[in-house]
């Protein structure tokens with residue numbers, strides 16, 4: 001008789017899973033998360049990295065939700081950083097694209113270094 005233990009990992013949503021196969025009946029009390037009973041005869045869906053084994057089969061809804069949860073704050077931070085940089089450069093009289101010093105360049109003409117149009 002074989003026993004199968006399917007393990008899902010990920011935070012905040014489970015996003016990867018794998019299965020461990022054991023001979024006989026496995027007592028899983030006290031085992032959770034990445035820790036599973038030793039003695040698996042096969043681990044389909046696991047990637048062995050040295051002494052660690054990580055489940056690698058995607059659980060698409062959880063994986064996509066986790067990516068969205070991480071990506072949204074990163075994109076907001078990058079957007080705020082770019083906006084701050086743009087305002088700082090414009091106020092300093094520099095090109096907003098390449099920081100070229102625009103003193104002496106006529107107001108409506110584009111940056112002579114990179115060609116970015118200037119805002120009045």
Ligand SMILES: [Zn+2]
Nearest residue numbers: 095098111114
């Ligand atoms: Zn420029």
